[in-house]
Amino acid sequence: MYSNSFNIKKITCLIAASIILVLTSCKDTSSTLSDVLVGDEVASRTGFYFDTVISISIFSLEKDGNYSFKERADKILDGCMQISDRYDKLLSAEKENSDIWNINNSNQKETVVSKDTFELIETSIKYANLSNGAFNPSLGSIISLWNFTSNDNQIIPDKKDIEKNIKHTDFCNVIVNKDKSSIIISDNDTKINLGAIAKGFIADKIKDYLCKEKVKSAIINLGGNVLLVGSKPNGSDFKVGIEKPFEGSSTYACVVNASDKSIVTSGVYERYFEKDDKIYHHILDPKTGYPVENSLYSVSIISDKSVDGDALSTACFVLGLDKGMELIEKTKGVEAVFITNDYKLHTSSGFPKIK
Structure with missing residues (x-):
């Protein structure tokens, strides 16, 4: 999604701690925290990065006779917060x-x-090309005209300002030099904003770190981008609830079972305001500079890497149901569920069974 901050995607994992809701029941998908834990072994940490609350919970890790579970987990969680702080300072526009x-x-x-920034920009350009510009990392000048992150100054930008700035959003203006790990922007008025992909990239980096530290079961939640490390300690899948648009965070359109996967949602219902009985949401159309107008309420992507899910959820929303589903079906290793404004669920051919 396109916004002027990172806190722009929301999905809820039913069985994690902290800011991810812990529910005692959800119709026939009942789940409790004791479902996940072995004894009392759980360690969670929350923080505030990327303009949003993040949460990381560790449920199982490889034993070390020199340290208790809590001692090791707390040290690992310290490392997660340090990683988050570094990327917060590195990737914010x-x-x-x-x-x-x-x-x-x-x-x-x-x-x-940095090599990380270069990698993320390269990945952003890859998805911009893959989606024919539906995903666009060069919308910074347009994004800055809108305000979806506070109740103050929520106004529709002047049409002339949008028309002026939309001329400077060609992602081809971003020139990369891999040998030097450098970037040149050929148009001085083109501005990069990676808010639609950065959290997925960071979640992947945190997962890499957790796996290096021999964590076997964990949930990473960066303001709603959920990335699962392994399965529950008992070997069963996590249950992940995909929110029903405009119905509140405790109401789900569906629940999917997943392990070692990323689940990312782009939806119109988290960042929006109303003017003259019309909703203006934060998913901007790169062709017009205004919020996308189609029949979609949300797109959720299941993938191995969260960076892929982050980019594809935005791209597919902008493309719409038919073209978005076409992109998913020809992209290996990803599945999607599209929710239209009649609340119908449209799933890709390999999407896991939902409840």
Whole structure:
């Protein structure tokens, strides 16, 4: 999704701790925290990064005779927060001297960035090409015109401002040099914003770290981007609830069983405001600069890597049901459920059985 901050996607995992809801029942998909835990072994940590609350919960890890579960888990969670802090400072378009801020303020000069930033920009361009621009990392100048993150100053941008800035959103203006790990923006008015993909990228990096630390079962929730590490300690799948649009965070359109997967949703119902009985939401159409207008309420992607789900959920929403589903069906290793404004669920051919 396109927004001026990272806190732009929401999905709820039914059995995690902290900001992910812990429910004692959900119709025939009842689940409790004791479902997940072995004895009292659980360690959770919350933090505030990327303009949103994040939560990481560890349920099982490889034993170490020198340390207790809690001692090891707490140290690992410290590392997760350090990773989050680093990327928060590196990838934000708003934080001065971040890699993205430096690129956007380079005045068309070559900007050397970290390998991680370069990797994410390369991935963003890949998805921009794959989706024919439906996913666009160069909408920064348009995103800055809208405000979906607070109740103040929620106004429709001036048409002239949108028409002026939309001319500077061609992602081909972003030129990458892999040898130097550098970026040049050929149009001084083109601005990068990675809010529609950054949390997925960061979630993957945190999962890599957890696996390196021999964590066997965990849930990473970066403001709603859910990434599962392994399965529950008893070997069964986690149950993940996909929110029913406009019905509140405790009402689900469906529940899927999954292990070691990413689940990311893009929907119109989390960041929006109303003017003259019309909803203006934060998923912007790269062709117009205005919120996408189609029959969709949300798109949820199941994938191995969260960065893929992040980019595809936005791209597919912008493309709409037919073209979006076509993209999913020809993209290996990903599945999707589209929810239309009549609340019907449309699933890809390999989407797991839902309840």
